Amino acid sequence: MTFEEFADIPKVDESLLAEQIHLFEETPLLSLFDFLPMAVLILNTARQAVYGNPAFIDVLPQADIDLMIGRRLGEAINCIHAGKDPRGCGASDVCRFCGAAQALLESMRKRGAINQCRIRRHKAGIEEALNLEIKSMPFTYHDQDFIWVCLLDITHEKRLQSLESLFFHDILNQSSALYNMIGMLSSEKQSADIPIVSTLVEISNDLIDLVRQQKELSDAEAMRLKVSPSQSFARDFLVSAKHSLSRLAQERGVSILFDNKAGDLLVETDVVLLGRAFTNLVKNAVEASSSGQDIHLDCTKHDNTVIFSVSNSTVISEDVRLQVFNRFFSTKGKMRGLGAYTAKVFVERYLGGTIEFTSTPEEKTRFYIYLPEEFHTPG
Structure with missing residues (x-):
């Protein structure tokens, strides 16, 4: 069937439409769809609705399901x-x-x-945009x-994606501009020796890194993240982690240690x-440790598996152990708890590895990343 043939299909006469509507009114199994949160429709071959469940009211411009019966989708939602x-x-060029x-x-x-x-429709005299997923x-x-139709209103999801994209784009641009300006300031001989300038450089760099982390997590959860594998020395990851967390470790009086076994x-x-x-x-290990304690980093190989590990002296309680990888679970306050969750998403969803941990009074706490x-x- 071509689009022109599709567009030329006339609506059925009123007697056939009434017969089709009655056909589904007498089908008790359709009452099961009354409890679904998504809109479910049945259309005839003229694309007219002969059944709609209560959830379809949420998509209609007016809360009256009877206004939808007999109409085509665009007519019902006031496209x-x-x-x-x-x-x-369904017949116009648009x-x-x-x-x-x-x-x-x-x-x-x-x-x-x-x-x-993407639909533009009139609702209460105002034109509004509507985004729907249709199956x-x-x-x-x-x-x-007939045709089964399921509709899911994804307007808020699309709007959130757009705002999220704009937010990450704009804040990264502003953070990069701030970093560059501070970098120019630090290159001046008169400013280079001022301690606060070097601190500002570190803070602005951390800000850029934090925004990038959040964007990467957002992309990872939405399955938009692209993986770019390359061969690297395992030891470099230990060095990088120690360097990036040196200020935090110093503030907490914690030492990050590793040897050259890698x-x-x-x-x-x-x-x-x-x-x-x-x-x-x-970072989680540093934040869980007390002043004077050590964090040990290690990397070894067993068969064809590379094993990274992080250990610290704090023992995790049972209630925390059972929730470590849950999103937003944290013992450090509200809106925290993305560290272990993010690590698990990256490693297991994108890198083909696994993350495990042990925590006992005898061996303390150790997290492992296993990678091929x-x-x-x-x-």
Whole structure:
């Protein structure tokens, strides 16, 4: 079926429409859809709604499900393009590029479809933007063809993604500009010897790094993160973690120690993601330690597996052990608790490794990152 054939389909006569509506009114199993949080519709081959569950009211411009029955999707939700063509919703030039129309066309071709659509509609006299995810699937009932349609309002999700993207873009630009200006200041001979200038350089660099970490986590959770594996010396990750946390360790009176056992040990992985994951674990160990205690970093190889470890003298209680990798779980206050969670996401979802830990009064606490010596895509 072509789009023109799709657009030319006329609406069914009122008697057939009433028969189809009655057909589903007499189907008790449809009452199960009353409890679903997403909108579920049944359309006839003219794309007219013959059934809608209560959740569809949330998508309608008016809270009246009866206004939807017999109408096409764009007409029911008051799309601004629904009346532009005499043939109705799904027939105008704009409809050709509508994600909903494309999904329904696929189902008219006897195929299921998943798509997203951007709709402008009138609601209470005001034009508003609506983003929907639509899933459609053809089926036959009582020798008649129909289309299942599930709708999910993703307007807030799309808006949040847009704001998040703008936020990360703008704050990274501003932070980089601040870092560059402070760098210029520190290059002046008169300013280079002022302690606060070097501190400002470190703080501004930490700010840029923090924003990048949050963006990477956001991308990782949304499955947008791209992995760039390369071969690196394992020891470099120990050195980098110790260097980046030196100020925090000094403030807490904690020492970060490691020996040279890693030597020339190589690992193929994404340098940025493993660096983030390992540094997060070291940071957690520093924050959990008391003044005078030591943090021990190590890296070894067993068969084809490279093992990074972080150990400290604090024993984790049972209630904390059971929640260590939960998002936002923290013993350090509200809106913390992303360190171990982020490490687990990076290592297990993107680097093909695993993270484990032990914590006992005898051996204290030790976190392990197990990675394949040669990178392979997880899953």
